[in-house]
Amino acid sequence: MDTKSPLLPVFAISRHRLKTDGKGVTTLVGSYGCPLKCHYCINPHAWNPKTLEKCTEMTPEALYERVKIDELYFLATKGGITFGGGESLLHADFIQQFRQICGPDWTLTVETSLNVPRTQLEKILDAVDDFIVDIKDLNPSIYKAYTGMSIDKTLYNLNLLSQHISQEHILIRVPKIPEYNEDRHIHASLEKLKGMGFENIEVFPYVIRNKQ
Numbered sequence: 564m565d566t567k568s569p570l571l572p573v574f575a576i577s578r579h580r581l582k583t584d585g586k587g588v589t590t591l592v593g594s595y596g597c598p599l600k601c602h603y604c605i606n607p608h609a610w611n612p613k614t615l616e617k618c619t620e621m622t623p624e625a626l627y628e629r630v631k632i633d634e635l636y637f638l639a640t641k642g643g644i645t646f647g648g649g650e651s652l653l654h655a656d657f658i659q660q661f662r663q664i665c666g667p668d669w670t671l672t673v674e675t676s677l678n679v680p681r682t683q684l685e686k687i688l689d690a691v692d693d694f695i696v697d698i699k700d701l702n703p704s705i706y707k708a709y710t711g712m713s714i715d716k717t718l719y720n721l722n723l724l725s726q727h728i729s730q731e732h733i734l735i736r737v738p739k740i741p742e743y744n745e746d747r748h749i750h751a752s753l754e755k756l757k758g759m760g761f762e763n764i765e766v767f768p769y770v771i772r773n774k775q
């Protein structure tokens with residue numbers, strides 16, 4: 564194994580997904596780790612320490628060998644790999660190296676909250692095609708109450724994304740969060756996002772599976 568390669572703690576690889584996590588046919592790669600603790604987290608195993616014991620640590624080369632079986636589907640449908648989590652941008656070095664290995668023709672998508680240091684986003688701006696961003700709510704108090712974290716990094720990174728990536732490659736998802744935001748808060752988030760230049764914005768209701 565190349566000890567210089569970054570390792571991705573992978574807890575799930577899901578093949579043949581159609582338009583659920585990006586364009587075309589995708590393989591979803593779920594990786595461990597998330598800085599947030601959303602009250603209704605849809606993937607609590609993504610940050611539960613017990614998951615880490617069951618994860619497979621993969622180099623970019625090893626992941627490529629594992630997922631290339633679907634290359635024909637990716638090329639035919641303009642699909643590829645979606646890095647989810649948890650927070651995919653915690654693994655920016657890995658994604659950057661994976662792009663060098665898979666080449667330019669696969670579509671690489673990240674699912675992210677953008678609540679990561681600016682440098683993590685900067686590293687993958689040229690390596691990733693599409694961004695799916697779950698912003699929770701742009702009201703700082705609601706954000707903090709729901710996620711346990713400050714919204715500052717997310718706001719900074721939203722501006723960075725808007726300046727560097729063209730709009731057809733960004734989908735912003737704004738959830739209706741029971742007991743946390745109301746229609747007026749969602750409206751305020753939408754106005755703020757439009758003011759930043761975002762065009763593809765999707766409002767959706769959270770299905771409550773887990774309460775933290």
Ligand code: SF4
Nearest residue numbers: 597599601604605649
């Ligand atoms: S961003 Fe929130 S919902 Fe997603 S894995 Fe992290 S805590 Fe869970």
